[in-house]
Amino acid sequence: MATARLRSRKLSEPTISRLPVYQRIVEGWAAQGLQRIDSSQIGELAGVTATTVRRDLAGLGTLGTRGAGYDVTVLNERIGEALGQSIHxxxxxxxxxxxxxxxxxxxxxxxxxxxxxxxxxxxxxxxxxxxxxxxxxxxxxxxxxxxxxxxxxxxxxxxxxxxxxxxxxxxxxxxxxxxxxxxxxxxxxxxVDFSIELQILMYHLNNGTGPLGGGVLHSLGIAAATNHRGA
Amino acid sequence: MATARLRSRKLSEPTISRLPVYQRIVEGWAAQGLQRIDSSQIGELAGVTATTVRRDLAGLGTLGTRGAGYDVTVLNERIGEALGQSIHxxxxxxxxxxxxxxxxxxxxxxxxxxxxxxxxxxxxxxxxxxxxxxxxxxxxxxxxxxxxxxxxxxxxxxxxxxxxxxxxxxxxxxxxxxxxxxxxxxxxxxxVDFSIELQILMYHLNNGTGPLGGGVLHSLGIAAATNHRGA
DNA sequence: GGATGTGAAGTAGTTCACAGCC
DNA sequence: GGCTGTGAACTACTTCACATCC
CATH class of the missing domain: 3.40.50.720 (NAD(P)-binding Rossmann-like Domain)
Incomplete structure (x- = not known):
């Protein structure tokens, strides 16, 4: 069921890791009773550019409304679908x-x-x-x-x-x-390795790239190594 | 102290997130009493290619020996230095x-x-x-x-x-x-968001890219979103 | 008017292939 | 012989800029 349109496969790895973030933002928006959100609002909360948000979402099919942003309910559903949350x-x-x-x-x-x-x-x-x-x-x-x-x-x-x-x-x-x-x-x-997260943060601290300093901007990725290889 | 050669700054974000992984591997190697490791061994354990390992490590200066791989003690130290572990x-x-x-x-x-x-x-x-x-x-x-x-x-x-x-x-x-x-x-x-990790894994499950199926290969990145923006 | 969706350009990261050194 | 280190090619992702549609 709900095999409506799962058109575009092959979401990129960075996109996949950002979708759950967008979903969390959208859920928060919905919980506040808000019905629409636009790409720049999502981007600001997720720490990425509005363009990146639109690209990512475009991969799920057409789901926004030009001039009016995205419907939070629809967006939430479609992200869930794309991530496979409808499958047990x-x-x-x-x-x-x-x-x-x-x-x-x-x-x-x-x-x-x-x-x-x-x-x-x-x-x-x-x-x-x-x-x-x-x-x-x-x-x-x-x-x-x-x-x-x-x-x-x-x-x-x-x-x-x-x-x-x-x-x-x-x-x-x-x-x-x-x-x-x-x-x-x-x-x-x-x-998933907590100490790695801490170390990354420490690196940026010591190099001024993260806090106080310049240009970390978004760096939103996967939290770990996924591999599968022979025994 | 220990301001020896911190030559190349600006490690790339993916590299920074892989270094702690390499360090863990090297520590394990050292704990087993082994003294040398080569890029393909690190790569296999970390789930990345040997070339990527060498590129990453080359950013820390010259620290390997051609024909003989890397000294685990030196490697461990230099990664620690690069990540800022020498700073309190x-x-x-x-x-x-x-x-x-x-x-x-x-x-x-x-x-x-x-x-x-x-x-x-x-x-x-x-x-x-x-x-x-x-x-x-x-x-x-x-x-x-x-x-x-x-x-x-x-x-x-x-x-x-x-x-x-x-x-x-x-x-x-x-x-x-x-x-x-x-x-x-x-x-x-x-x-750091656990549920995002789970969701990424579920996506791959449902799309055959991760387990059972084809091509996840390495995907080793940062575990989270780093941002800093105005209030 | 306003925000999406997308070709085109730009940038960053990875992989290839091999020269260089042990 | 073997493995590092790296220019060159390639691939992937992001950003720009704008046509498109509400």
Whole structure:
């Protein structure tokens, strides 16, 4: 259903990473009861130029109105469509330490289209407790069919946990552990590394390019490395 | 000190975001007692081509040996230098929920050059408790001089907390709240948004570009939007 | 009038291919 | 022989400028 017009495929990587930002802005606009937004308003909030916003949105088909900007409801829907939020996606989270809890308890992490299927931990003190409405299971239990696995385990356990996910037929992994993972071809790993964010910020601090100084302007990209290669 | 040769300035944004990845790889190599690494080995682990690795590293000056790759110790040092890890940087964390705790307790978040100066929360049940060796202070107390502020507060409190940081002369903010912040010109905000990572992964899942399918290859970039604009 | 959507130009980043050095 | 470092070619993304449509 809703196979209306998914015309232009192949959004560029930078575009894909900006769309969720636009969507968040549009949702905020909608929450304030506003109905229209234009490319320069989105651009200012997202930290990119209005032209970039228009280019990005043009990739989703014609959805603006010349002279009047974009309808926030339509825009929100179309971005969601483009990002695949209309397709169901089961997510399992492995490792219920502070980070795992933070993710699960966040009202924000599980976006439309993603459902929390199960939580896992190896600590018997945590297994059986309820977090975010889900009972934490033992990671030694059989895993359900899931499409995305989120790894919130310590670095030294990441590869092993990853192996179990791969064996359970999970083909997409969001890895919060500061550990490069080896996976078979056909599995995507997406890394999120907080310290890298901090280091980038520190670089700009020390070089005047970011704060106080000159020209960072937008630099809005993907938060991590996505790779998939042979074992 | 150590003002040896900081020759080529202006590393490109993609390069800056890859350097911490290389550094992590090199550290892992060193921990295993290995002394040399070559560009294709780094590239494979980082998910980029060997040429890209060499280009990135060439920006730090001549530091490899033709025919023999790079010395892991030297490489580690020079990347650290380039990223400004030799310059001291005080970090304060605001909001000690699960995420704030996860960051502070992570052995990985505070990289070389960054020192945890203070922790803050508004919850009187948390204020006064000790987390990661630091006593949590009330956010209404005067703030110390810090160079980087890390926001781990709920979205609806983010702007207010941000204002306090700006008033306390913090010019670089790492914002984990899903909230676009308005800051005065001269302040850098760097956004980290977990749900965006998940959405990017879901997009690739639904389009076959990432897992199972074809061509994601590397896509290694910045995790967020950095902007600074007028109030 | 005003903002979108887009060809054309410009810029930045990556990849190729190989000279240079160990 | 092997791997670095880099000019040259290529590709991708962004920005400009403006025709187009409400």
């Amino acid at each position: 996606c089961d997510v399992i989270v492995v490792g219920m330490g502070n980070l795992g809890r933070a993710l699960v308890n966040s009202t924000n992490f599980l976006v439309r289209g993603a459902t929390l299927a199960a939580l896992y931990d190896v600590d018997s003190k945590v297994v059986g407790t309820e977090i975010g409405g889900q009972v934490v299971r033992s990671f030694s239990e059989p895993l359900p069919n899931a499409t995305v696995g989120v790894l919130c385990v310590p670095a030294d356990q990441a590869q092993e946990a990853c192996n179990r996910l791969v064996a359970a037929n999970v083909h997409a992994i969001l890895n919060f552990a500061p550990q490069v993972l080896t996976v078979p071809l056909g599995t995507a790993v997406h890394y | 940087c005080d970090v304060i964390v605001v909001g000690m929920g699960n995420l704030g705790r996860a960051l502070v307790n992570s052995t990985n978040f505070l990289v070389r050059g960054a020192t945890l100066a203070a922790l803050y929360d508004v919850d009187s049940k948390v204020v006064g408790t000790e987390i990661g060796g630091q006593v949590v202070r009330s956010f209404s107390e005067p703030l110390p001089n810090a160079t980087v502020g890390v926001l781990c507060v709920p979205a609806d409190q983010a702007q207010e907390a941000c204002n306090r940081l700006v008033a306390a002369n913090v010019h670089a903010i790492l914002n984990f709240a899903p909230q676009v912040l308005t800051v005065p010109l001269g302040t850098a905000v760097h956004y």
